[in-house]
Amino acid sequence: MSERIAVEFCLLTRNELTKIMAKRVNEIDVKLLLFTLQKTTQFEELLSRRFTGASMEEVISSETSSKKIESTNPFEEPHGKNPFEEDEEPEKPIPPTQTQLTTAESLTVSPFHGLISRCFESHLNIFVDSQDKSNNASSMTPVLPMSMSSLTKDFTRELRDLSSGGAAGLIQNFQSLLKEGDMSSTSPKYNKDDIARICTILTTAEYCLETTQQLEGKLKEKVQPALADKVDLGSEQDLFGSVISQCIQLLVADLEGACEPALVTMAKTAWQTWESVGDQSQYVTLMTSQFKHYIPFIRDCLTSSRKYFTQFCMRFVNAFMARFVQQLYKCKPVGVVGAEQLLLDTHMLKTALLDLPSVGSQVARKPPASYSKMVVKGMTRAEMILKVVMDASDTNAKYVAHYMRLLPESDPSEFQKILDMKGVRRSEQQILVEIYRSQQTSQGNKEDSSGFSSVAT
Secondary structure: OHHHHHHHHHHHHHHHHHHHHHHOHHHOOHHHHHHHHHHHHHHHHHHHHHOOOOOHHHHHHHHHHHOOOOOOOOOOOOOOOOOOHHHOOOOOOOOOOHHHHHHHHHHHHOOOOOOOHHHHHHHOHHHHHHHHHHHHHHHOOOOOOOOHHHHHHHHHHHHHHHHHOOOHHHHHHHHHHHOOOOOOOOOOOOOHHHHHHHHHHHHHHHHHHHHHHHHHHHHHHHOOHHHHHHOOOHHHHHHHHHHHHHHHHHHHHHHHHHHHHHHHHHHHOOHHHOOOOOOOOHHHHHHHHHHHHHHHHHHHHOOOOHHHHHHHHHHHHHHHHHHHHHHHOOOOOOOHHHHHHHHHHHHHHHHHHHOHHHOOOOOOOOOOHHHHHHHHHHHHHHHHHHHHHHOOOOOHHHHHHHHHHHOOOOOHHHHHHHHHHHOOOHHHHHHHHHHHHHHHHHHHHHHHHHHHHHHHO
């Protein structure tokens, strides 16, 4: 009985509010509308928690039966005036639409939701008009709004353009500007101002990405539950993420270009005639000096984006190690002493790369474990290549076995490159490659048989 009285009170209150607002619509302002709407929804939520909503079905069915939906079809004949109506078969009942189902579901979840507050829906244009006036007034001020609340207002308009494709070309043009220039140049292409500008674009895109994610979450909280799944700003987030990735790639390519002359010097050195092993080579000193020149400045520019600075370091190291091994293969032929010097240089470079994120910093910060693991794996492979070059086994079989033990994931193509570094004649290379292929095949058969026996047992 208490619930029926509450429902009847809500219906009467809604009807009276509808009449009063229709008569005094000119006296309604935004503050009064929002305050009344807030208090009404709080009252509905209170009733929703107190009552089960069992009597709501009767109210809904009575309201539905009392309302007759008028057709908006201009070609439809009025009822009873269609001359062909007598010949028509009675229509089958139409199953409820998705909208009706959604409404019913939402009422089941929150029985009293909208029971009174729906009377305000026809007057929400007052709030919309007020927002438009506020946006127009703020656009005349010279101050650039940077707060979350101001951005929310601006994003309402901008994201609508993005969803229709109207402004998508702006970000595409932005990405194309980042790609401008010849990336094949081996000299540093950007000065400090250019690097600072790229880092600024990166941090701005990061801020926009995080703000868009927060905006999506807030919109999903504010809209009705049935409409929450339709709020999707994923494509806008992907665009900002793409700008961030492009900025990182530009920084990586620039540092790679700065290190390229040193790598070319390494490949052109006469390692076969190298006489003694000393301190690190000059090309290593050149590369570490580039690290000390670039990394501290980029780290300072990305102080607020520590995770993207780490991502930059990981991308650079991954690309640099691949390039280093590629240039290492060009060092041919290499004598034993030259291989020892290269091994020392490789170890010094590995140490420099491990310290790369904190180079030039007064505070020694340990890099992420994933970064250290990647550096150790990549540079250890380069060290194993040089150890194979230095190997002086007395038989071909021992040499191949040693190679397979140091580089178990290799292939015949890489094996032949290492033989070129060692200066092995072509005729002997064919013999060694055949032995390598046969041992690879036999090793694969052993692994297959052991796997089969373990399954059988």
